[in-house]
Amino acid sequence: MHNKLMTMQEAVAAYTWDGMTYCHGAAFPVGSDSVAFGKEMVKQGRKDLNVICHCGSSQVNLLAAVGAVRRVEVGFSGLEVYGFANGLNRAVTSGQTIIEDYSNGAMAFRFFGGAMNWPFVPATVNICNDQQWCSGDEPQVYPATAKIPTITDPFTGQTLGAFRSLRPEVAAIHVTMADIHGNAIMLGSEWSRFEMSRAAEKVVLVADKIVDTDCMRQYPNLVRIIAEVVDAVVYWPLCSWPQASCGLYDSDEEHMFYMNKAMKTAEDTEDYCRKWVRSYETPEQYLDLIGHEKIAKISATETAFLMDPYRKWIKSDAQVAELLDRAKG
Amino acid sequence: MEYTKQEFMAIVTGREIKDGQLIILGVGLSMLAGYFAHLNHAPDLRPFTEGGVYGSTPVGGLPWGIECNRISANATSFTNAIDALGFLVASGRCDNAVIGAAQVDKFGNVNTTGIWEEPPWKLGKYVPPRVRLNGSGGANDIAVGAKSYLIMASHEKRRFIEKVDYISSPGYLDGGDARERCGFVGGGPSAIISTLGILRPDPDTKEFFLDAYFPSTNVEEVKASTGWDLKVSPDIKMVPEPTEQELANLRTVDTTGSLRKKG
Numbered sequence: 001m002h003n004k005l006m007t008m009q010e011a012v013a014a015y016t017w018d019g020m021t022y023c024h025g026a027a028f029p030v031g032s033d034s035v036a037f038g039k040e041m042v043k044q045g046r047k048d049l050n051v052i053c054h055c056g057s058s059q060v061n062l063l064a065a066v067g068a069v070r071r072v073e074v075g076f077s078g079l080e081v082y083g084f085a086n087g088l089n090r091a092v093t094s095g096q097t098i099i100e101d102y103s104n105g106a107m108a109f110r111f112f113g114g115a116m117n118w119p120f121v122p123a124t125v126n127i128c129n130d131q132q133w134c135s136g137d138e139p140q141v142y143p144a145t146a147k148i149p150t151i152t153d154p155f156t157g158q159t160l161g162a163f164r165s166l167r168p169e170v171a172a173i174h175v176t177m178a179d180i181h182g183n184a185i186m187l188g189s190e191w192s193r194f195e196m197s198r199a200a201e202k203v204v205l206v207a208d209k210i211v212d213t214d215c216m217r218q219y220p221n222l223v224r225i226i227a228e229v230v231d232a233v234v235y236w237p238l239c240s241w242p243q244a245s246c247g248l249y250d251s252d253e254e255h256m257f258y259m260n261k262a263m264k265t266a267e268d269t270e271d272y273c274r275k276w277v278r279s280y281e282t283p284e285q286y287l288d289l290i291g292h293e294k295i296a297k298i299s300a301t302e303t304a305f306l307m308d309p310y311r312k313w314i315k316s317d318a319q320v321a322e323l324l325d326r327a328k329g
Numbered sequence: 330m331e332y333t334k335q336e337f338m339a340i341v342t343g344r345e346i347k348d349g350q351l352i353i354l355g356v357g358l359s360m361l362a363g364y365f366a367h368l369n370h371a372p373d374l375r376p377f378t379e380g381g382v383y384g385s386t387p388v389g390g391l392p393w394g395i396e397c398n399r400i401s402a403n404a405t406s407f408t409n410a411i412d413a414l415g416f417l418v419a420s421g422r423c424d425n426a427v428i429g430a431a432q433v434d435k436f437g438n439v440n441t442t443g444i445w446e447e448p449p450w451k452l453g454k455y456v457p458p459r460v461r462l463n464g465s466g467g468a469n470d471i472a473v474g475a476k477s478y479l480i481m482a483s484h485e486k487r488r489f490i491e492k493v494d495y496i497s498s499p500g501y502l503d504g505g506d507a508r509e510r511c512g513f514v515g516g517g518p519s520a521i522i523s524t525l526g527i528l529r530p531d532p533d534t535k536e537f538f539l540d541a542y543f544p545s546t547n548v549e550e551v552k553a554s555t556g557w558d559l560k561v562s563p564d565i566k567m568v569p570e571p572t573e574q575e576l577a578n579l580r581t582v583d584t585t586g587s588l589r590k591k592g
Contacts, residue, residue, distance in 0.1 A: 026396075028380070028394065028396045029394050030393045030394025030395075030396060030397050031380075031394060031396030031397060032396065054410065055466070056464075074464055075464060075465070075466060075467070076463055076464050076465070076466035076467075077461070077463055077464045078462070078463035078464070078466075079394075080356045080357075080393060080394035080395070080397075081356055081357060081391070081392075081393045081394060081587075082393065082394075084461070084462065084463065088461075089460075089461040092457060092458070092461045093457055093458060093459065093460070093461050094457075095457050099457075099461070099464075101442060101464050101465065101497075102465075103414075103464075103465045103466065103467060103468070103469035103470050104379055104410055104414055104465075104466050104467040104470065105379075105410065105411075105414035105415060105418065105419060105467060105469070105470030105474075106469075106470070107410075108409070108410035108411040108414060108415060109411065109415060111411075112411055123419065124419070124473055124474075124511075124512055124513060124514065125419060125469055125470045125473050125474070126469055126473075127511060128499055128502060128507075128511035128513075129438070129469070129496035129497070129498070129499045129502070130442070130449065130450070130495045130496045130497070131442075131465060131469060131496075131497065133449075133450075134449050134455045134495065135455060136455070138455070139454060139455045139456060139457075140454050140455075141454065141455070142449050142450070142452070142453050142454045142455050144455070158512050159511075159512055160512075187401075187407070188382075188396055188398075188401050188407055189378065189380030189381045189382045189395070189396045189401070189407050189408070189409065190380070190381060190407065190408065190409035190410075191380050191381075191396070191409055191410050192409060192410050192411065193409070194409055195409075195411060244393075244394075244396070244397060244398055246396070246398060246401045246407075250397075250398050251393055251394070251397060251398075253393065256393075301398045302388050302389060302398055302399070302402035303398045303401050303402050306401075
């Protein structure tokens, strides 16, 4: 199995394009998400995106705030205790971004359907209410009939909703640790990363840590994302920042509020991007920008003990650099 | 004894939660009510989140999100959304839940999706909302699948309305046996706990009536703060004030006082 390490810049250049159907995950509002990948998409000027995310997060908030999102499908679009996602909401209320609403459960079922290569998934959620009848894709039709058509259970006669399965073109999935082949262990709640990794046509892992494959051999039950479905692995420490990564760092409360406030207007969003998105190239520069005092503070997390079993397999930055060179071969 | 409306609402919601229940909790007030109950009178409560965090109690204050490290620090299991919202909720295994509402109507239908100048059901077409909220999240799945659930909302006329702008999470729809006709697994909302009182559904019509009011208010004020002609129980009660022990237990969960600041 080959070494799939590549730089963030290379991964975004190779696996994203204008007009694509892009899925980011875990897509938590406050926890694990491939936020740094989304920032690189902003830097590379991606636009006209069809974004699928389980729950909105700082990533889709930023992508929508810069005007890169044509359409988004979500189960939840806010930032939990940090408030409504100002950038996404600005894009939605102005009509710039079409939002197609489902529930979190429906999104999970739809990823499962995509992973199984089923055309649709039957369920009783989201029916008999406006999630079934209002459609961002069909704004002229109410009640919408094409969004969640009803079907009849051939065994019992019960009415069910038929949900279109999700097959994103590319998913950029945050993981706590991955090996160079794309086997990954996630700490914390998984949301839909397992199904998402099987549903997407291409999968890029964005990992906080790179570990030796021996780590996977020690904990094979915990390896929920497998090399067989992964196309590329990016090493990017604190890749979920300002959101949290279980076992490694807490959400940066101050920056979460600051970033979301900036997303309220196009001017402040541009100012934010100048300071916090376009001002670094390497992981080292990124960490310097966040600030080592801040990093020490958020890394003193109550969940740090969860990393203890894995520490001996973590590759140093120098080792990862060497592996990256070898991957370029 | 000093306490805020939000704190009282959380305590009253917590009182509705029974020991031993398998309960799904969201962030903020929902989690506060649930973990208050756990600490106060329901030691064998089995709380979990829709992201699949089981068996934990928060550390360091109320979590910022349901995947925050404050809720992940002492979990007994991490799974995922299809497990929590599918295998446990959609399957009908979940006993109880607490959801929030930006708008709620007389049949317990909840809107957390958006506010429109003219609601889509009036316009006969869908247009972007004037105010975008969060979407349903897992609340729709809970509203459809949980055996019963509780709704929490600030009691204001603009929130307690005749018919919500958008049904994100179905309560009893247009009343009567509407839920049964939709084939929902779960039983529907058992109560709406507001900042002024407790509303419960009529067993037949499913229209919510005022069952009890808080000591800080009276029946007339509750009716005046409600956007439909609120019916009142013939044996209307006053909700008992929080005890010192209840308040202490609540604040053991909300150590940072995030909800005390909200008034």
